[in-house]
Amino acid sequence: MKCAGHTLWMALLLCLSACATRGDGTRPPAAAQVSGITVRVQRAAAGSDSWSIAYELPHPMHAVRFTRPGHGYRQSHWRVLEPAGLTIERRGEEDVLLAPAGSPFRTLRMEVRSYADKPEKDYQVFIPYSDGAALLYTGILGLASDGAEPPPLHVLLTPRPGERVVVAGQSSEREVRWEGAPEGTYAYFGASTAVQQGVTAVVDPGMPRHLREHIERLLPRLFAFYTQRTGSPLTFSPALFISFSPSSRSPGDINMSGGTLPGLVQLDIRLGSDRLSADDPEVSKLLSELVAHEAAHLWNSELAFHEVPGGDWMHEGGAEAFDLHALAELGAVPAEHVRKRLSDSVSECLFQLEGAPLRESSRPGKYTNYYRCGLLIFAMAEASARQANPQADIFALWGRLLRDVGPRGRYDEARLYAAFASEGVPPRTLAVIRQLVDGPNADAAPRVLEELRLLGFEPQVRDEEAPEAFRYLVARGAVRAALRQDCAAELSPSVERGAVLARGGRCQVLGEQPRIARVAGHSLPAEALAAYDTLHARCAEQGRVAVELSGQGQALQIPCDGHLARRTPYVRVGRVPFLP
Secondary structure: OEEOOEEEOOOOOOOOOOOOOOOOOOOOOOOOOOOOEEEEEEEOOOOOOEEEEEEEEEEEEOEEEEOOOOOOHHHHHEEEEEOOOOEEEEEOOEEEEEOOOOOOEEEEEEEEEOOOOOOOOOOOOEEEOOOOOEEEEHHHHOEEOOOOOOOOEEEEEEOOOOOEEEEOOEEEOOOEEEOOOOOOOEEEEEOOOOEEOOOEEEEOOOOOHHHHHHHHHHHHHHHHHHHHHHOOOOOOOOEEEEEEEEOOOOOOOEEEEEEEEOOEEEEEEEEOHHHOOOOOHHHHHHHHHHHHHHHHHHHHHHHEEOOOOOOHHHHHHHHHHHHHHHHHHOOOOOHHHHHHHHHHHHHHHHHHHOOOOHHHOOOOOOOOHHHHHHHHHHHHHHHHHHHHOOOOOHHHHHHHHHHHHOOOEEOOHHHHHHHHHHOOOOHHHHHHHHHHHHOOOOOHHHHHHHHHHHOOOOEEEOHHHOOHHHHHHHHHHHHHHHOOOOEOOOOEEEEEOOEEEEEOOEEOOOEEOOEEEEEOOEEOOOOHHHHHHHHHHHHHOOOEEEEEEOOOOOOEEEEOOOOOOOOOOOEEEOOOOOOO
């Protein structure tokens, strides 16, 4: 989630679990046995940033393509050593290995220099640890002949002397064999000791000691908690890697990103100089939430999984509910933090839906609805189940679903709703949930607030308590509404340096990419709620709105089209039923 001064989650919310042939990370049965490709990967001696990669193909070939794009790095950082004359040619998004005319090859050996750049919408190939260790993304190794499905990949990973390889729950100072799904996994090469209690985890030793020790203590307890409370142990050996580096963006920066691959959670933590102290509780709290959220996906996206378009609220909202409930019970976050997180989610969900069904939130700028509204849905489901059975909780709801679909089973909304009903969620609450998901949602706020009241959350309208993140959200919404007629393109407003920048806007009166300081006489983002409410009244009258650009004293008058929805309020949840 993005907040002022730091970034969290939706960098996290870059979800790395795309591209799987199956959601459980296994390869479907082949119609006929296909010979595999053997790849030997060895890290060069200490002091070198290079890797040796050797292939043995099932039969001689004149050309073979890499199954994943190289983004230009195979031309700049990969060097073919054998056979002589073999080249790596870029053809569009693909990289192809070509032999000289008449010279088929079956083996090849390459030297690859490390590179730590993160391609847009793709996996980072090498992720450095602060002590010189590194993660290698095995998906970059896949090969196939033109037009053919990639054959199985048998990867042999060899560490340096005195170091170890950690991959897919294995940790060894000797050669390790990995065979897995085509999208690959991350393998750790380095000297750090792995935590191996329910999860094989390697935490960067360069992380501030208090954070590293906190996470290493939390991990075994968290995985044991999820296993016990769902009643569903994982059917694979999970791994978790956390890398760390100082952030150079600003002293107060908190940047946490990552996601999941089959059986794996990979996170990268970057902190500004002011965020390294043990006296800063916010960092440990946010890091705990990130770890707990991503670990929850091992249960709700791998032990079982869904492929429902627009259904990401199930696994993202479920992971939000898992992490808040677990961390509260384990004492990793205070009860007040849980109440505030739920208040923020309720308020942001109702505002961001803008009357549309939750399942339509895949469009740009709306994906966070799956997290916020998803948490709201699971909080309502849990609270209503507890009214029927005081022992019911979010883990009982998911435990029921996991037992119903079985290991590596598929679920959909119907199966989830059936699990809810089996655990005591009544038809009234299910109807509110279904309408949030499917719409229409023009009157979602009063309907949801009434349901929260009946379930014991004691919701109260508290606009005066609206946090910065909610005011920023409303400020962006106000600018989109104010400029809808004046600007031809769909706007992507962002709050920057005390104003709202309307990116992508080519406006008749306001010009290109205007920076908005005031709307309808109210400054942005400080008076965002009042600005939005005044806009609603003016637009309803088909009037004109005063907009003041940053650095200019004179307001410009622009038309308003009358289609602005009434603003939903900031809602404070007075009580969370699953907390003491």
